[in-house]
Amino acid sequence: MNIKNKVVGNIDTKLKIQRIIGDVKGSKGTPTVIFFGGIHGNELAGVKALQKVYTVMVEKEIPLVGNFYAISGNIQAIEKNERFVDVDLNRIWTKDALANTTNTNFTEYNERTSIYKVIKEIVAIEAGPFYFIDLHTTSSETNPFITISDSLNNRKFSNVFAMPTVLGIEEYLEGPLLTFINEFGHVALGFEAGQHYNETSIDNCVAFIWLALEASGCIAKSEIEKYDFHKHYLSFFNDVQDFYEIKYKYQIGKQERFAMLDGFTNFETITKHQKLAISNGSIVGSPMEGKIFMPLYQQQGDDGFFIITRIPRFWLYLSILVRTLKLYHVLRILPGIKQDNRDTYTLIVNPKTARFLTTQIFHLFGFRKKSIQNNRWYFTRRDRKINAFI
Ligand SMILES: [Zn+2]
Incomplete structure (x- = not known):
């Protein structure tokens, strides 16, 4: 992989970028923090913010302990300033979809192949822990917030930031990039910075990138110019750290x-x-x-x-307790529930026999509904051991 320490592109209107926006290698080589911007091509705030932060890092020679990578998402859609060209790049990250080699003429399949090659290589050559952070914006007006799959390592990391965190999006969306990454055990967090065309969305992304680099242990607080400003800037919008479902x-x-x-x-x-x-x-x-x-x-x-x-605080603490004690093993022996032989993280539930258990109970134990097939519910556990990318 040819990773260049160079900012490419014009951060005004039309963006012409390459896959690696910038990368910096730190002194100790761990942790490794990987940011994505522009997975949706009309969401340029993340890309612009990554360019800004990277420029400051290089110009001020900010010492890093771990590694920083800034990766651009749907390059062809970014150049057109559209969400996507053929299909949504953030809905095609499932193992089945990755194995499917038809429709290779779709723009986004090629983008996905290129991004996957880059992240696979980063994970192969760098030391963990790995933090994947995907920067987005929304079509409606919004204060900044975080989205995560409901694993304890994700919760722990997002808990550092004073803003709302929304859990369980993986139950409603097919194939987001972060859900895929999370299945290999890595921390994967989505940051929604604000409205697509609002200038403050760029500032919010810049602030969040610095805070995330500090929270992961990649950069010391004292090395970040205006750290307190960034922290207060984001918490100005959201002074409470609540979890939502x-x-x-x-x-x-x-x-x-x-x-x-x-x-x-x-x-x-x-x-x-x-x-x-x-x-x-x-x-x-x-x-x-x-x-x-x-x-x-x-x-x-x-x-x-x-x-x-x-989500009530009590429910959050209870779920940490039952997952830490690995009480989810109990579920497998209940009537109407069996282990999926093909996937150790998945339970197959007969909703008629196991009707005494609500979806909320599965959520509590760290499972999310993956699919419904032949009148059976497939629940998959979000807390994973670290595994190599397939
Ligand atoms: Zn988006």
């Missing part, structure tokens, strides 16, 4: 004409039956009370909106 997703159908009603901001409280959107000329009401999450205000994408609720 996704309860509902509105899936837009293939031929459906869908539009959110104007004016919803992320995390806005909504009531049951509240009017949220228009679908094929009819009103879409909220099926429950909660907070609206990632309402869709752009053409591309088929997740209309999500509804989230706050």
Whole structure:
């Protein structure tokens, strides 16, 4: 791999970039922190912020203990300033999809192959622990927040940042990059910085990159210029560190004409039956009370909106306890539940026999629903041992 210590690109409007935005090798070689920007091509804040931070690192000769990598995502979509060209690059990271070699003419399949080659090589040549951080923005206005798959190592890392963390997105989205990475045991955290075209989204990304480099132990606090400013800057938006769970997703159908009603901001409280959107000329009401999450205000994408609720502290602590004590082994011996012989992390559940167990119980023990096949639910455990990439 030819990794160059050079900033390439124009950080104003049209971006022309290469896969490695920048990399810096530290003195001790561990940890390794890998950032992605522009996995969605219309989300340029992350790319611009990575260029800014990298430039400061090089110009000020900031000493690193571990390694820093900044990787660009969907390069061809970035050049067009579109979310994607053929398919969403953040929905094609499953083992099955990776093994599928048809549709290789899709732009994003080539982007995925290129990104995968880079991260595989980084993990092969560098020392862990590895921290993968994916920088995004949203179509609606939002304060910054974090999304993670619900593993304890992810929770521990995101707990450092004073902002809302949303768990369990892996249950609702097929094939996000971070869920895939997390299945190999690495910390993988998504940062949503703000609205796509809002300049503050770049500042939020810059602040978050520095804080994450400090939190991972890659750079000492004293080496980061304006560390306290960055910390307060982000916590200015969110002074509470709450965890939220996704309860509902509105899936837009293939031929459906869908539009959110104007004016919803992320995390806005909504009531049951509240009017949220228009679908094929009819009103879409909220099926429950909660907070609206990632309402869709752009053409591309088929997740209309999500509804989230706050997870009580007690429930969070209880889940840490049952997972640390490995009580999930108990689940396997209950009626209606058996181990999947093909995957040690997966349980196959007969929902009729095991109806005494709710999805919440599986969440508590660290499992998330992966799929439903032949009237069986497949729950997979998110806490993993570190494994080499396939
Ligand atoms: Zn995105």
